[in-house]
Amino acid sequence: MTLLDTVLGRDEHRSLRMDKPVPDSLLDRGAQGVIGQPIDRVEGPLKVSGRATYAAEYPAERLSYGVLVRAPFGSGKITDVVADEAKALPGVIDVITDYPSFIRNPQQGGEKKAPTQGVEKVDYHGEIVAIVVAETFEAARDAAARVKVDYEPAEGAFVFADHRDTADRPPADQIPAQSSQGDVDAAMASATYTVDQTYTTPSQNSAAMEPHASIAEWKDGKLTLHGSYQMVASDQMQLAQALGVGNDQVRIISRYVGGGFGSKLGIAPESVAAAIAAKRLDRPVKVAMARQQVFDATVRRSNTEQRIRLAADHDGKLTAIAHETLASNLPGEDYFEPAAIGTHFAYAAENRLTDHKLVRLNWLLAGSMRAPGEAVGMLALEAAMDELAEVIGIDPIELRRRNEPEQDPEKKVPFSSRQMVQCLDRGAEAFGWSARKKTAGDRRGEWLHGLGVAAAVRSNMLQKSSASVELTKDGRAIVSTDMTDIGTGTYTILAQIAAETLGLPLDRVIVHLGDGEAPPAAGSGGSWGAGSSGSSVYVACEGLREKLAKAMGVDADELTLKDGRAIAENRAVEITELVGDGMKVVGTIQPGHQEKAVRQASYGAHFAEVKVNAVTGEVRVVRMLGVFEAGRILNRKTARSQCLGGMTFGIGAALSEELVHDARNGKVVNRDLAEYHVPVNADIPQLEVEFLDGRDHHANPIHAKGIGELGISGAGAAIANAIYNATGVRVRDYPITLDKLLPGLPD
Amino acid sequence: MKTFDYARPGSVAEAVQAGGRFIAGGTNLLDLMKLQVETPEKLVDISRLDLDQIEERDDGGLTIGALVPNSDLAADPRVIDKYEVLSRALLAGASGQLRNKATTGGNLLQRTRCYYFYDTAAGCNKREPGSGCEAIGGFNRIHAILGTSDQCIATHPGDMPVAMRALDAVIVTQRGDGDKRRIPIADFYRLPGDTPHIENVLAPGELITHVELPAPPKGKQTYRKVRDRASYAFALVSVAAVIAVEDGTIASAALAFGGLAHMPWRNPAVEAALVGQAPGTAAFEAAADALLEGARGFGTNDFKLPLARRVLIATLRDLTQ
Amino acid sequence: MHFTINGKSYEAEVDVRTSLLDLCREHLGLTGSKKGCDHGQCGACTMLVNGRRINACLTLAVMHQDDEIMTIEGLGTVENLHPLQAAFVKHDGYQCGYCTPGQICSAVGMLDEVKKGWASHVSADLTDPAFDESEISERMSGNICRCAAYPNIVEAIREVAAEQREVAA
Numbered sequence A: 001m002t003l004l005d006t007v008l009g010r011d012e013h014r015s016l017r018m019d020k021p022v023p024d025s026l027l028d029r030g031a032q033g034v035i036g037q038p039i040d041r042v043e044g045p046l047k048v049s050g051r052a053t054y055a056a057e058y059p060a061e062r063l064s065y066g067v068l069v070r071a072p073f074g075s076g077k078i079t080d081v082v083a084d085e086a087k088a089l090p091g092v093i094d095v096i097t098d099y100p101s102f103i104r105n106p107q108q109g110g111e112k113k114a115p116t117q118g119v120e121k122v123d124y125h126g127e128i129v130a131i132v133v134a135e136t137f138e139a140a141r142d143a144a145a146r147v148k149v150d151y152e153p154a155e156g157a158f159v160f161a162d163h164r165d166t167a168d169r170p171p172a173d174q175i176p177a178q179s180s181q182g183d184v185d186a187a188m189a190s191a192t193y194t195v196d197q198t199y200t201t202p203s204q205n206s207a208a209m210e211p212h213a214s215i216a217e218w219k220d221g222k223l224t225l226h227g228s229y230q231m232v233a234s235d236q237m238q239l240a241q242a243l244g245v246g247n248d249q250v251r252i253i254s255r256y257v258g259g260g261f262g263s264k265l266g267i268a269p270e271s272v273a274a275a276i277a278a279k280r281l282d283r284p285v286k287v288a289m290a291r292q293q294v295f296d297a298t299v300r301r302s303n304t305e306q307r308i309r310l311a312a313d314h315d316g317k318l319t320a321i322a323h324e325t326l327a328s329n330l331p332g333e334d335y336f337e338p339a340a341i342g343t344h345f346a347y348a349a350e351n352r353l354t355d356h357k358l359v360r361l362n363w364l365l366a367g368s369m370r371a372p373g374e375a376v377g378m379l380a381l382e383a384a385m386d387e388l389a390e391v392i393g394i395d396p397i398e399l400r401r402r403n404e405p406e407q408d409p410e411k412k413v414p415f416s417s418r419q420m421v422q423c424l425d426r427g428a429e430a431f432g433w434s435a436r437k438k439t440a441g442d443r444r445g446e447w448l449h450g451l452g453v454a455a456a457v458r459s460n461m462l463q464k465s466s467a468s469v470e471l472t473k474d475g476r477a478i479v480s481t482d483m484t485d486i487g488t489g490t491y492t493i494l495a496q497i498a499a500e501t502l503g504l505p506l507d508r509v510i511v512h513l514g515d516g517e518a519p520p521a522a523g524s525g526g527s528w529g530a531g532s533s534g535s536s537v538y539v540a541c542e543g544l545r546e547k548l549a550k551a552m553g554v555d556a557d558e559l560t561l562k563d564g565r566a567i568a569e570n571r572a573v574e575i576t577e578l579v580g581d582g583m584k585v586v587g588t589i590q591p592g593h594q595e596k597a598v599r600q601a602s603y604g605a606h607f608a609e610v611k612v613n614a615v616t617g618e619v620r621v622v623r624m625l626g627v628f629e630a631g632r633i634l635n636r637k638t639a640r641s642q643c644l645g646g647m648t649f650g651i652g653a654a655l656s657e658e659l660v661h662d663a664r665n666g667k668v669v670n671r672d673l674a675e676y677h678v679p680v681n682a683d684i685p686q687l688e689v690e691f692l693d694g695r696d697h698h699a700n701p702i703h704a705k706g707i708g709e710l711g712i713s714g715a716g717a718a719i720a721n722a723i724y725n726a727t728g729v730r731v732r733d734y735p736i737t738l739d740k741l742l743p744g745l746p747d
Numbered sequence B: 001m002k003t004f005d006y007a008r009p010g011s012v013a014e015a016v017q018a019g020g021r022f023i024a025g026g027t028n029l030l031d032l033m034k035l036q037v038e039t040p041e042k043l044v045d046i047s048r049l050d051l052d053q054i055e056e057r058d059d060g061g062l063t064i065g066a067l068v069p070n071s072d073l074a075a076d077p078r079v080i081d082k083y084e085v086l087s088r089a090l091l092a093g094a095s096g097q098l099r100n101k102a103t104t105g106g107n108l109l110q111r112t113r114c115y116y117f118y119d120t121a122a123g124c125n126k127r128e129p130g131s132g133c134e135a136i137g138g139f140n141r142i143h144a145i146l147g148t149s150d151q152c153i154a155t156h157p158g159d160m161p162v163a164m165r166a167l168d169a170v171i172v173t174q175r176g177d178g179d180k181r182r183i184p185i186a187d188f189y190r191l192p193g194d195t196p197h198i199e200n201v202l203a204p205g206e207l208i209t210h211v212e213l214p215a216p217p218k219g220k221q222t223y224r225k226v227r228d229r230a231s232y233a234f235a236l237v238s239v240a241a242v243i244a245v246e247d248g249t250i251a252s253a254a255l256a257f258g259g260l261a262h263m264p265w266r267n268p269a270v271e272a273a274l275v276g277q278a279p280g281t282a283a284f285e286a287a288a289d290a291l292l293e294g295a296r297g298f299g300t301n302d303f304k305l306p307l308a309r310r311v312l313i314a315t316l317r318d319l320t321q
Numbered sequence C: 001m002h003f004t005i006n007g008k009s010y011e012a013e014v015d016v017r018t019s020l021l022d023l024c025r026e027h028l029g030l031t032g033s034k035k036g037c038d039h040g041q042c043g044a045c046t047m048l049v050n051g052r053r054i055n056a057c058l059t060l061a062v063m064h065q066d067d068e069i070m071t072i073e074g075l076g077t078v079e080n081l082h083p084l085q086a087a088f089v090k091h092d093g094y095q096c097g098y099c100t101p102g103q104i105c106s107a108v109g110m111l112d113e114v115k116k117g118w119a120s121h122v123s124a125d126l127t128d129p130a131f132d133e134s135e136i137s138e139r140m141s142g143n144i145c146r147c148a149a150y151p152n153i154v155e156a157i158r159e160v161a162a163e164q165r166e167v168a169a
Helices: A003-007 A044-048 A139-144 A160-166 A186-191 A232-243 A269-281 A291-297 A376-390 A394-401 A422-433 A490-502 A528-553 A636-655 A716-727 A740-744 B011-016 B031-034 B068-076 B078-081 B082-091 B096-101 B104-106 B160-166 B268-272 B282-290 B304-320 C018-025 C081-091 C100-115 C134-137 C150-168
Strands: A012-018 A065-069 A074-083 A090-096 A129-134 A148-153 A176-183 A194-201 A215-220 A222-227 A250-254 A285-288 A304-312 A320-327 A351-360 A442-444 A446-460 A465-471 A478-479 A509-512 A561-562 A566-567 A571-575 A583-591 A603-611 A619-629 A688-690 B004-009 B022-023 B042-045 B053-058 B063-064 B170-174 B180-184 B206-215 B222-224 B237-247 B251-258 C003-004 C008-011 C047-048 C050-055 C068-070
Touching: A012 A528, A044 C081, A044 C100, A065 A139, A065 A291, A074 A129, A090 A139, A090 A269, A129 A269, A129 A285, A139 C018, A160 A320, A160 A351, A176 A304, A186 A304, A186 A320, A186 A351, A194 A376, A215 A269, A222 A232, A222 A269, A232 A269, A269 A285, A304 A376, A304 A446, A320 A376, A376 A394, A376 A446, A376 A716, A394 A422, A394 A446, A394 A740, A394 B082, A422 A446, A422 A603, A422 A619, A422 A688, A442 A688, A446 A619, A446 A716, A465 A490, A465 A528, A478 A490, A478 A528, A490 A509, A490 A528, A490 B031, A528 A566, A528 A583, A561 C050, A603 A716, A619 A636, A619 A716, A636 A688, A636 A716, A636 C150, A716 A740, B011 B042, B011 B206, B022 B031, B022 B063, B063 B078, B068 B078, B068 B082, B068 B096, B068 B104, B078 B082, B082 B160, B082 B222, B082 B237, B096 C100, B104 B160, B104 B206, B160 B237, B160 B251, B222 B304, B237 B304, B251 B268, B251 B282, B251 B304, B268 B282, B282 B304, C018 C047, C047 C100, C081 C100, C081 C150, C100 C134, C100 C150, C134 C150
Parallel strands: A012 A583, A065 A285, A222 A250, A320 A351, A478 A509, A619 A688, B004 B042, B022 B042, C003 C068
Antiparallel strands: A065 A129, A074 A148, A090 A129, A176 A351, A194 A304, A215 A222, A215 A285, A304 A320, A442 A446, A446 A603, A465 A478, A465 A583, A561 A566, A566 A571, A603 A619, B053 B063, B063 B206, B170 B180, B170 B206, B222 B237, B237 B251, C003 C008, C047 C050, C047 C068
């Protein structure tokens, strides 16, 4: 195969649209025996030896350094960027601003257009308005601090509580903003048992360890940007449109991404600033955002105020579920935190209501952060279920069992696969749930102990995704796609899928990711990465198997591929004898009728034991178990790590993470990692994870459902419920910091 | 970071005459210089000076060189044996990496973690006298409840100095003219008042060379720190306590607090409420009342009042059992 | 300025304001050490200086011209991993990999501190600290991992420490 074939589109293409279930998967018939195995990450040695290269780590000739300049006010209009002092400093090349082109807000994930541009108008404190470029980072940083931004302030909305009554209902996004079935009010009025409570969650920050960074370099009118982005294909379009160039004039490369968690789904201000500066100066520009700027000017998870109403009959069967959410975002931004996304199908109930409204605030952009919707929605719903179990006087697991729906309670379609109750039962057994005391009072010295449980649901999605797989004449497989590995294990699971379906030892598979010139993939977001990009590789490999079968003169169904050999009809040949000069297929998966024909989601159950210090209110997680079912587990090692990460995010959300906005200007007050408290090692015990066997034939041909966000969904609620079990204090305002527990603790 | 001249003098005598800001571990100074909260024109690198010894004195105390890293001080067998409160306080602070770099002298001078002090876009009388205090009326979860002024409600963020305050450490300095001073830690720090940018009594160019610990105190010692994470977080409230009980009454008490004030806080009235009393709720409550005399919250830090009370009482209970 | 890094000599003309971290990343091509916060709040930049783990972001290069500096690149290579590097791969002690070099350098320094008998905040007895999971967690708390591989990091370090003890015994 030659590059020419690729360019001329002579590669063979194969496509699968998920209109029907695919009950038969090659992964169940593979002879290589690598799929599902807890295989070490294939890129692991590069990462542990410091040789994996992240965005800001590529060399370039005549590289210059950019440092971004922020607006030091919360709302208004810039009148001048005074840069004389900055420009006069040794080593400073220029101070550049381009009011119309710089992006005011980062972009949401998957959008194919430029984000909101125009930075003469300032909508939030810390908005990026200029870039200083210098010969060294040190000179640029100094100069950036000396740029003075003059402005005319304008009225701004900085306090959620002050503006909550002006909330508007946004258009549908991941889910409709509003849905209704039956009559919730009537059901509440006639119910034997009810819960009607309001829960609040604060703004949060993804706080990926690698700050957003870009190196921009123009050559012959074309931009190459080494960036730290999750969705290369759409990010390229966003960037091209922001710069006013054709989509094919921008190439983003994101081979290694130091964590994303949603914050790198869409483009952030550093990419556009670096690209504009690089073009204007005709030399490469590197910009790594300072950690404080990541907090100020990338994307936050919205704060929420969630009212949950539950009504149940005398048997503890739900008759109504209502989940009404107020979230926030900037004026003109439609994204809303879809807190009720899991509430649509988590439990049976005849009368149902979901609603989302947006309070318009001059706080930085709200967008997706790990499990948008479920992550905070289940902090409310699963705490409310715990409250209802107590009101009824039954075990919280039993309450969930009684309300397990037989089908999607709104769409009235079957579940593609669902083992939530099994997860709860297995977890209860493994965790020793029966030892839980019904009321608080397990005091050991200064510590109050308690157990909590919560269910986990996370919608499963499939996105269009393509990958090319080439069998080389020396018998290796080369997988190429612009899919990213943000720590999720993509490199490894794509290698496993190719190895399994092509019958190659793992070290004969090479995976190239994150290059925007490769076939466009789904990107890393929404837990769809493995299912979508994995299926594209699967489809391509299926095509290669047919080619091999043809070359061997046998039927593809008869073909067994193992250790580089093709076996059929009592013949075995080296595949190198079949591939000729090489074979290449571009595989594409795309969603189809199965999206609507069935309800697709992953499920799980979280069990937590906490101890709360009776003197100080400090909370420690003693142990925690997550039991999950997410269809086929492609790699038990990397999948487990995804769950550990999600559960830890849940612990952070429950106990310590809160992005604080100043009431006077909306500024993020705790804008560094010393004061925005993500969990540290000492906060996290040796978490346990178990997977139940599963296959989802409706999801995709590899039968895997999403797992990256399942671990966070419900996790924090299990912690909150355990705190209540330990102390008898129900805190509905997350995070549950010690000051909120103190008033309820014994003297 | 603004640029600066850099000098590395070979002796203390040269250092104090070099005229500039001293840098040793740099963990706090460079942090602040990167943000241009600190903008020294000259850095005097004292990190190689011969001030990294811990020596026993004839009176039974210890003399600690200003350049002894926090890690080494915490691990010193004499400190562990006789001044456990100090070792515990050090280990409760920062991270392993920071403790390896941060020094005894530098840690005494650690500046506040006030969010508004750190953000040059905010008004802060400590960073820029006359620019106001945005912590008052802002988010002040980590701020002071004792000894505040209408100009500043910042706290001293350290742990080690709190223990040293309870141990009546003496700070030994040298000035450009060669003069040496011995400053009791009780006299070292200043409350914010109208000059929150002046945090201690050091004169410009005056170098901390040593810290002296008096002979070990009688009684039991502990350091208890309450924070928002299990580790790697600054104190919301901390207490360094040294209590001796003899014949059923409290014979002596030294109690210093972190997270409550612009400096490690020690109030003789707290100890007076305890000494001579039988350990018990009445005495402990009286001590807590004395501690919180005049305390006030500023909104988001109101919880520190009950928290300080509870931590003090629990600590006293622990040490007198 | 002259530096000794991973046993190799380097000459570099750098601004006096250059941190040890930026010296390595921007001037010497040693990008293994990471910048996560630039303020000593995450540990991604952890290096070993004269055998001790420190935050390379919070120290000036100019102050380290006489020191022995070890970065992740000096610890092992892809072909010849240090036991801790190998254990991190085996136990999946990472995900995105960005904090990983700092975690590993920190672990090397930390195990040396344990060997010296240093106690930690969670040690019940400061003169004879135990070495268990909670000790490892506390001692590694200066290295944030947002992917939260903490349990795997602890397991990787525990295993290597146990092997080292066996060898010593």
